[in-house]
Amino acid sequence: MxxxxxxxxxxxALSLARGLTAEGYAxxxxxxxxxxxxRAAEGVHDLVILDIMLPGLNGYRVCAALRAGGHxxxxxxxxxxxxxxxxxxxxxxxxxxxLTKPFSYVVLVARVRALLRRRERGPGASPVRVLGELxxxxxxxxxxxxxxxxxxxxxEFAVLDHLAGRAGExxxxxxxxxxxxxxxxxxxxxxxxxxxxxLRRKLRAxxxxxxxxxxxxxxxxx
Numbered sequence: 001m002x003x004x005x006x007x008x009x010x011x012x013a014l015s016l017a018r019g020l021t022a023e024g025y026a027x028x029x030x031x032x033x034x035x036x037x038x039r040a041a042e043g044v045h046d047l048v049i050l051d052i053m054l055p056g057l058n059g060y061r062v063c064a065a066l067r068a069g070g071h072x073x074x075x076x077x078x079x080x081x082x083x084x085x086x087x088x089x090x091x092x093x094x095x096x097x098x099l100t101k102p103f104s105y106v107v108l109v110a111r112v113r114a115l116l117r118r119r120e121r122g123p124g125a126s127p128v129r130v131l132g133e134l135x136x137x138x139x140x141x142x143x144x145x146x147x148x149x150x151x152x153x154x155x156e157f158a159v160l161d162h163l164a165g166r167a168g169e170x171x172x173x174x175x176x177x178x179x180x181x182x183x184x185x186x187x188x189x190x191x192x193x194x195x196x197x198x199l200r201r202k203l204r205a206x207x208x209x210x211x212x213x214x215x216x217x218x219x220x221x222x
Contacts, residue, residue, distance in 0.1 A: 001116055001158070002026040002179050004045040006036030006062065007078065008054050016049065019105055020112070024154030026180055033057030037065055044178070045073055047115055049108075050095070052079035060093045067094035074115040078103070129164050131220050134207065136164050143203075150202050155180065159195045163208065163218035172215035192216075 003020055007013040008031045017027045028045070030036050034056035040048050048066075052059035063075050077095040096118075097111050117138060129136040135144040141157055143150045152160065158180045163171060173192045196208055196216055209217045 001046040007051045024158035064093040167220035
């Protein structure tokens, strides 16, 4: 999952980005409303964490412009304001949730996960993916193979979950890098191969197929 943080308090933005990256998300950060609107409108992010008090355009206007443009990306608003009026104004512009500073990081992560689950599943869908002997609980972030739990790191889970979301399809290494890491990642792109290799070792060697020159495919129903 790829997140966009639009927050002008740079220390807070950096702290959130580090924490969410450790949770397994790819994170982009911008510090003003106009750039935030431009990046959010690109349509590559799964969720936007949006401060209200921003230079350029405030969060209300950014969110309203996104909705007016037909963008349905979940928006979690952050603000130092408080009170029912401010919350109502944020939700009226199209925000999906609202968090008042100072807030608990644990609560923020829980809100992020809830919004992502809601978007991914749609109404009435299950948070558990079942692919043959493999079961992925996206809500609890737990993985089971033949009913035995398999311990995965945050990044391992993120790679597996991304493949599982399109089981049976070929996903390129570049796409996995983009969604699990981020645009700013300038390390060895073979890091994807390392994680795929680890997942094969922890799960089953034939579960993730390499399609030469194209990418990887998680086999469904195996």
